[in-house]
Amino acid sequence: MKAKDLREMTAEELKILVLEQxxxxxxxxxxxxxxxxxxxxxxxxxxxxIARVKTLIREKELGLGNMRKKGIRATSD
Numbered sequence: 001m002k003a004k005d006l007r008e009m010t011a012e013e014l015k016i017l018v019l020e021q022x023x024x025x026x027x028x029x030x031x032x033x034x035x036x037x038x039x040x041x042x043x044x045x046x047x048x049x050i051a052r053v054k055t056l057i058r059e060k061e062l063g064l065g066n067m068r069k070k071g072i073r074a075t076s077d
Contacts, residue, residue, distance in 0.1 A: 001049050001052065001053075003052060003056065006052065006053060006056050007056060011057055011060045011061070014053050014056055014057045014060075015057065017053050018050060018053050018054060018057070021046055021049050021050045021053065022050060024046055025043065025046045025047065025050065028042055028043050028046060029043065
């Protein structure tokens with residue numbers, strides 16, 4: 001998943017995507033326990049995707065999404 005594509009989605013779509021990714025992570029962990037998972041790096045990828053989407057949701061809540069488009073950096077002053 002590319003962050004650029006995710007930024008075009010609405011907050012509601014992103015929340016649905018987080019739920020889908022969490023379900024996928026649950027299934028991958030279950031496969032891992034049953035020794036059916038061949039590529040264990042998928043778990044890491046899904047975890048990172050969840051974090052990426054949650055970050056974008058938070059940016060939208062704070063209104064930082066528009067600042068990125070304009071090239072303005074947020075300060076912590």
